[in-house]
Amino acid sequence: MTKPAPSPSAKSIHCEYWPVAKEFLLDAKAAAPQKRPPFMGTRSSNRPGSIAAFVCSLFWLALMSEAVAQVAIGPVGPGAIQSQNRADILRNPAAPLGTAPPSGGEGGYVQASPNDNDLGEQQILQRKEEYLPFTFSASTPVYYTSNVALVNHGAQDDVMFAPGLVLTYQPHLTSTLYAEIGVAQQWFIYGRFSDLNFASFDAIVGLAYYMPQFHNLTLRARYDYNSLTDTSFDQFFSNNSIILSGAVPFRIDRVQQIGIGFDVQLSFAADPEGPRRNDYSFWAGYSVNLTRHFSIDATARLAVRDYHVGSRTDVSEILSLSANYRINQWFTVSLLTSFSWNQSDRDVFDYSVADIGAGISGGFQF
């Protein structure tokens, strides 16, 4: 048996507890540059990184889609408010949850083993994860909707195709502060009611602040420019808003996670002025990875929409469910379902709708 005694120059830190050593490693890792926070992905081949990249992409897609909802009935045309509500309903359910942060050490224990050199020496290495600030993602969902115009009476069903593209750049400013710059384009194309077709373009600039000391709280503040056009790119509405959001994940175990969060969207300029509104929403989500490739996500969202013109206030409840099968690190196939109910202080705007769809999405970082 040989147990090489540390040389006189070696500093024995008596960190005989593996968890202590592990925390030491994690601390060192946290201090290292190029660290990506838990809500982002990395080029590392491990699975959480890939999922993070995908979730991050979907988050942006959902975020951009949400911004589409900045129109209301008025001179912009009868389909505008339906368009914004439609985008709200189709928010990605998994997006707000993000990914779990690295776990800390396990229970403390240290024991000597009689097999000292049978195993050899284990010099611990840290794997440096490369930070990839650019993310590109694309999705091609197709939905069946029970209420294409989101109306109270005389609902018509239809099929809707909603492909989208998102490009984001997220440079880190400090170890926990990131800038977010992104553009997104999404189309909403109906099968029978082609008059309702529209497209949405968003440009977002903001900051994301990750706070591991507060249960991995993530805070975001963004400026969003949203432009709604017809499918010929003729703009019929534009909106400028500030979006403030916060999210806290709670990891139940390795495969389950719940999360809660809020989003506040404050519109400060719109053209035309009529559809301007502020959104205040709270959400709670649950995510479970049943296998390495298959996950189920559910999110419930309560939103209050306060319109600037006409003193109109709506309250919406949106329940989203999705089942996702990850084909590989780039592509995921999803089944998507959402149910939404809207109550307005003007009864004519009350509606309920169910959307069931499927799609393939993909993304990569560079």
Added chain:
Amino acid sequence: MKNTRFLQSWTFLALIFGLAGLIRADAGARVTYLTNGVEAHGLNGSPSRVAIGNILSGGVTIDSGANARSELTFVNRTVVRLGARTSLHLKDGAGAAELRDGAILFQIPKGSNAEITAGPVNLTSKGATGLLERNRDLYIKLLLLEGDARVMLPGHLGESVVIEPGQIMIMNPKSMALPGAAYFNIARAVKTCRLLNEFPPLRGENLIAEEAAKQARLTKTGDYVSANLVIFGRGTQVTMIGAQRAEKPAKKHTGNSQSAD
């Protein structure tokens, strides 16, 4: 008629060989290397001295003494090397065993199936070489040198991870969840590991060397950074070393050894 007899003969032979294969698959493991005293405890609990060439069937527990080491080769070519003071219980089926105490090196050839348990932890692979240590109910340590292996806690939803070469995982047997894996220097472990250096060469040592070289390349490019933390063989005791500390060579083997090769 001639064709029918021909077919019958071949069917009979196929049945015979198939049956023999089934029996063989359940035949346990052969002792292929031995150093000092190793005992086998049969189903009746009586200990018997193990010798090179012995075939140990499922249900047998092998205990190696203070300075003893041994190597078992299963019928599916899975190799398990037992370190000193190690207790390994063979289960029915090729490559199925339970580490009850001590340290082992396992090599599961590509294309073979093996399942090794250590307390509540279950390790399965279709091609991997690694080291596994269990110190009673205090800790379980796994190091993977090449290939990949799935580690799971049966009965706990989602507690299943795939370990890659160069990853080390230290688990608390009482924990309900698997910890995250860290990384270790493959080349240094190989250089100092007695379960590699005091035995005849493994068949897949080139695969380990490839993984070590790959890790060395990644270290050169900065993908791996040394944490200056070393576990000197002993379970979970981590020592911080100075940057100038040289790697210690493995102690040369002393002792009486026998080999089946």
